[in-house]
Structure formats: C-alpha cells, structure tokens
Amino acid sequence: MTQKSSVRVRFAPSPTGMLHIGGARTAIYNWAFARKSGGSFVLRIEDTDPTRSTEENTQIILRAMRWLGLDWDEGPEVGGKCGPYFQTQRSETYLAALEKLKEAKAVYPCFCTKEELDAKRAKAEAEEGGYAGYDGTCRHLSLEDAQARIDAGEPHVWRLAVPKDRGPIEFDDAVYGHMSFPSDVIDDMIIQRTDGTFTYNFAVVCDDTNMEISHVIRGDDHLPNTPKQILIYEALGKEIPVFAHLPMILGEDGKKLSKRHGATNVEEYRDRGYLPDAMVNYLALLGWSLDGETTVIPRDTLCSSFSLERINKKHSIFDEKKLDWMNGVYIREMDASSWVLAAAPWLAQAKIDGNNVAAGITIAPTPTKEEQLSALKITRVPGCDVDAQIWQQALRDVSDNADFYENLYPLVAERLVRFDEIPAKLAYMFWKANVCLDQKSVDKVLLKEGARADEALSICRGVLEGLSGDWNEDDAMQACRSLGDAAGIKPKQLLQPLRVAVAGNMVSPPLFESIKLLDMNDVLARIDGVCAKVFG
Incomplete structure (x- = not known):
C-alpha cells in the first residue's frame, strides 16, 4: 500500500436536517487541520437516506458552511478530482x-x-x-x-x-x-x-x-x-x-445537546445575531485549546496553530453565556462600517420598529422577564413579518445613510452581545417626535413621589433649546447639571426623566450622544409630549 503524500480530510454531513452545533465543530476541526497542514478539505454529502435527505437540507448545510466561512477545496459547487461528492451518485x-x-x-x-x-x-x-x-x-x-x-x-x-x-x-x-x-x-x-x-x-x-x-x-x-x-x-x-x-458537546445539565437547551443549529445562531468569527472561535474551544488560557482566537491563528494533539478527551459543555460574552468581544473589536454592514438587517428592523410607534405619546406595559427573553430569540432577518417593500426601503436606508448608522455603533457597542438586541435598543432613534414610554420607567422615574421630574424636564429642555451649531455633549450635560444643582435637583433626578422622555426607558444608550444624532425639534417635541401626557 502506498503512503498518502498529503493531508486530505473530509466533512460528510447527511442532509436529513440542518447543520447542528456538533456537526459544525467537526467541520471546523477538519477545515482548520487542512489549513494548518496545507492539505485539502473535502465536503461530501451522504444523502443515501431516501426518506429524509432533501435538496433543501443540502442547501441549508451549504449555506451554513458558507456563513461560518468554512471554504471547501473539493465538493458541491466546487468540484474536484474525486467527484461526484454526493453518495447517491457514487x-x-x-x-x-x-x-x-x-x-x-x-x-x-x-x-x-x-x-x-x-x-x-x-x-x-x-x-x-x-x-x-x-x-x-x-x-x-x-x-x-x-x-x-x-x-x-x-x-x-x-x-x-x-x-x-x-x-x-x-x-x-x-x-x-x-x-x-x-x-x-x-x-x-x-x-x-x-x-x-x-x-x-x-x-x-x-x-x-x-x-x-x-x-x-x-x-x-x-x-x-x-x-x-x-x-x-x-x-x-x-x-x-x-x-x-471527538468527544460530544453536552448541555449545561450534562446531557446530550438538544432543543431543550435552546438553539442547536447554526442558522438559528446566525439569525439571532451572532458573528461567524465568534461562532467559529467558540466552537473550536469546545474540546480544543491553543494554550489552555487564550480564549479569543482569530481564525488565522486557529488555522496556523490547530493540532489534533490538543483535542481534549473530555466531553465539552455548551455555555451560551460564554458564547454571548465572546460575541460581544468580537462586536467591540469591529469598526463602525463593518458593524453596519454585518448588522444591516437588525438596523433595518430597528428603523421599522421605530417608525411603527404610534403618533404622539403612548405608554406600554413593561415586558416580563419571560417576554424579554423570548423577544431576544425573535429572528430579525429580511422578511420577518414585514411587507417586502417596506423591508427593502429600510435596508436601502441603512446603505444610503451609512454615516448615520455608523454613528449608532458607539451608542451600543459596549452593551451589545448579539445583533438581535439592536431593534429594542435603538428603535427610539427612529421615533421622530413620538415616544413609547415604558410603564415601569414612568412609575419609578416620572411619577415617583418627590422626584420633581417635571421641573427636571423643564430645566433640560431650556438647555437643549438653546443649543446651536456643533454643540458638545459634555458641555450640554454639564449645563443641565449646573442648573439642576442651583435648583437643588441631584444629577440622577435631573437626567433620568430626560432619558425616559427621549428614549422611553430609564435604561438606554448614552443620552446626550443620542440627542446629538436626533433632530432637536423632535427631541423638544418628545419632552413636551411626555410632560403633557404624564403631568397634564
């Protein structure tokens, strides 16, 4: 028998469903090993189950592989010397x-x-x-x-x-x-x-x-x-x-990873706003390590350093909180233009959600913890319960006004772990003169006994109305604080009502940086509307 002269590895999924996390990790290891060795990565489709193998599932797998950035040297859509690459054709x-x-x-x-x-x-x-x-x-x-x-x-x-x-x-x-x-x-x-x-x-x-x-x-x-x-x-x-x-990937309960643990296939994570580089990095660490300490590993480092010897024999635990943290790291390392390009669907959704807020001032019940968690899992991708024409207009706005959207990046970069959080965090930037108030924020900030929220809004409105030209966010905030100090209102009591009036919630991205990006007439109209609605 002749000795094989070069490394050739394969990933051979069955198109009986989507590409799941365990399969994705197997693909990553094969891909990284081939790249490290200067060998070939072969993609082969094992489609011999006639009742479950479908062309649709094949396309889902190929799409997930492309999204992860796992390019194959031979296989479907690429060809190669050892084809065909479907078992039914062999x-x-x-x-x-x-x-x-x-x-x-x-x-x-x-x-x-x-x-x-x-x-x-x-x-x-x-x-x-x-x-x-x-x-x-x-x-x-x-x-x-x-x-x-x-x-x-x-x-x-x-x-x-x-x-x-x-x-x-x-x-x-x-x-x-x-x-x-x-x-x-x-x-x-x-x-x-x-x-x-x-x-x-x-x-x-x-x-x-x-x-x-x-x-x-x-x-x-x-x-x-x-x-x-x-x-x-x-x-x-x-x-x-x-x-x-390769040892199995288990859920946090130590049992085989399944739907009860949450999302299990690659496209679900894509649709929830994880970055492919973060997914590849995290999945690579489920059983392999660079040096036992480093956690953020760029894919070029993975390709240059991967080895079979550093694969652990123990089963790995899939920890979504750690994946969230890692995704946040990758988001913070992006530049603004790359962020806009990657987050475009969710930015478009934020614009649509903001534009859909009813005219005037409305008060919405504070969502429960369960509702908040459920909302984070909503798929924010093109065609999500939105008229196609409206969706395309919103996407086009992201492209045509990239400078504005790039300015949103510093508002959320430090607080964002997934792109599907963008609509909830940034919809207020598209309200124009309207406001959707969070009931809990109204009760705790605007209507709290002794809060003097109406006075605080009057003081801040006066400062904002007097701003002109290329005003400075820090100077504007300090001017508000100075007037608040003179009136005996503490900074938090002064600025929290303004935050609620502008963003609808007592928790929001940086306040004055947000106001700087908004039309000042809309900001003043929001303050006036909130005062009229809440204080009569």
Whole structure:
C-alpha cells in the first residue's frame, strides 16, 4: 500500500436536517487541520437516506458552511478530482469495490430472510443469554449452491466474511490513544442490501478510499463503527487512515445537546445575531485549546496553530453565556462600517420598529422577564413579518445613510452581545417626535413621589433649546447639571426623566450622544409630549 503524500480530510454531513452545533465543530476541526497542514478539505454529502435527505437540507448545510466561512477545496459547487461528492451518485464505485471483494472471496451471499433472522434473535435472547450476531449460516454454502440460488432470483444480501483468525482490531486514535476491539464479537456485517443499496460502513470506506482521505476526524458516536470499517479497509487492501474521534458537546445539565437547551443549529445562531468569527472561535474551544488560557482566537491563528494533539478527551459543555460574552468581544473589536454592514438587517428592523410607534405619546406595559427573553430569540432577518417593500426601503436606508448608522455603533457597542438586541435598543432613534414610554420607567422615574421630574424636564429642555451649531455633549450635560444643582435637583433626578422622555426607558444608550444624532425639534417635541401626557 502506498503512503498518502498529503493531508486530505473530509466533512460528510447527511442532509436529513440542518447543520447542528456538533456537526459544525467537526467541520471546523477538519477545515482548520487542512489549513494548518496545507492539505485539502473535502465536503461530501451522504444523502443515501431516501426518506429524509432533501435538496433543501443540502442547501441549508451549504449555506451554513458558507456563513461560518468554512471554504471547501473539493465538493458541491466546487468540484474536484474525486467527484461526484454526493453518495447517491457514487453507486458505480461501490459496485466496483463489491466485485473486488467477490473476486477475493472476502464476501458471500446470504439468503436468510428477515423472519428467519428475527426468529434466531428471539431464540438466542430467550435461551442463550443474548443475541451474539449473525451465526454465519450462509457462509458455509458452496459456491455452486450460492450461485444457483442467485441465478434463480432468490433475494439475498452480501456479507463481509470477517476472518476467523483476525485477532483484536487495534488502532491508535489521535484523540483517545490506543484502541483495541475483539474481532470475534463482530459478526459478518451486511455491505449490500437486498434492494441493491449499500450500507453506511461500506459506502463510507469506499468514499474515503477513493477520495484518498488521510485523516478521519469525526464525532465519537462513530467510534463503534471504526473496527468494522477497518475490516473493510483490510478486505479491500487499502491503507487505513488516521482516526480522530471527538468527544460530544453536552448541555449545561450534562446531557446530550438538544432543543431543550435552546438553539442547536447554526442558522438559528446566525439569525439571532451572532458573528461567524465568534461562532467559529467558540466552537473550536469546545474540546480544543491553543494554550489552555487564550480564549479569543482569530481564525488565522486557529488555522496556523490547530493540532489534533490538543483535542481534549473530555466531553465539552455548551455555555451560551460564554458564547454571548465572546460575541460581544468580537462586536467591540469591529469598526463602525463593518458593524453596519454585518448588522444591516437588525438596523433595518430597528428603523421599522421605530417608525411603527404610534403618533404622539403612548405608554406600554413593561415586558416580563419571560417576554424579554423570548423577544431576544425573535429572528430579525429580511422578511420577518414585514411587507417586502417596506423591508427593502429600510435596508436601502441603512446603505444610503451609512454615516448615520455608523454613528449608532458607539451608542451600543459596549452593551451589545448579539445583533438581535439592536431593534429594542435603538428603535427610539427612529421615533421622530413620538415616544413609547415604558410603564415601569414612568412609575419609578416620572411619577415617583418627590422626584420633581417635571421641573427636571423643564430645566433640560431650556438647555437643549438653546443649543446651536456643533454643540458638545459634555458641555450640554454639564449645563443641565449646573442648573439642576442651583435648583437643588441631584444629577440622577435631573437626567433620568430626560432619558425616559427621549428614549422611553430609564435604561438606554448614552443620552446626550443620542440627542446629538436626533433632530432637536423632535427631541423638544418628545419632552413636551411626555410632560403633557404624564403631568397634564
């Protein structure tokens, strides 16, 4: 057997659903290993499940891979020397491999019916302490008898004849170390079914062989398949690749990651406003580390430093709070123009939400904690409950008035962890003269006994009305404070009412920086309207 001259790895998802977090991490590790080694990253679609594999799911996977920035060297839409890259298009290669095994007498036809096998299983479980696998009934048929039954059209499968004197199946896993499996517990597995289709273990070995895959990096749920696949490699006379099995990603409760833990597929995280670089960084750290300390790792560093040796054997815990923190770090490291480009859909949604506020001054109930958490998971992407024409107009406004939107970045950069928070944080910037007051803020700030909120708003309004030209935010705030001190009103009592009158809430981005970006006539109209609504 010839030694493979270069690193070739593959990511082989099944298009039976979306690209989930565990699959994304596997793809990242394969991609990073290929980039580190100067090798090739192959994308192969294992679409042999006819009831669940769909073209739509394939496109979802490809879209998620592109969003993550995991470019593949060979595969769908790219091509390559080892195509086609869909299993359903590779039947001829499986047939050729099967013929080779027939010639080597490494396989045999099995005519046992499902009913016969079920009866043997039931008998073994009832009388013999458990089912030990296929008993090899048809293995002992003469070649003549077997061929006569095939010629007569009798339904059959083809099984691999596991060598009786094989001994333990051993290999060195790049993550788990030396592994050993007894071969005598592996029965003669089916490689071609009665309907002519091929089983997973056989197809995947044929594909990896024909695509010259040097390293198989995959989840440890495939570890039980490995000794079976090694037997097929040996029967075909092919070189066995290096295996690296990745520990599972678990939820915070220590159980397998699932919907009960929240979002589980890549596009859900995209739609909630996570950055692809942050996702790649975070997922890479679920089982691998650069040095045991560094957490923010740019993808070029990941590509130059990734190694299989630093993959941890322990299962990883998916902590969304840590992902939020990391996403916030990446947001703060962006420049304003890049932020506007990446956040455009959510900025458009903020404009639409702001424009939809009813004319005049309205008071809305403060959302409950559950409602706030639910709102953060609303998908803020094009077409979200918005007329297409209105949506396109809002997106066009983000593009046409990029300077204005870039000025919004400093208002929220330090407080933002995901883009889907943008609409709630910035809708007030598009209210014009209208205000949607938060009931809790009205009660705690404007109507609190002894607050003197009406006086505070009158003082601040006078200062704002007198501003002209390129006024300075700090000077304006200090002028308000000076007048407030003279009137015996503390700074917080003075400025909180103004914040509520301008932004509708006692919690908002920086106040005077916001006012500087707004039309002053609209700001004054908001103050007047709030005073009339709340104080009569």
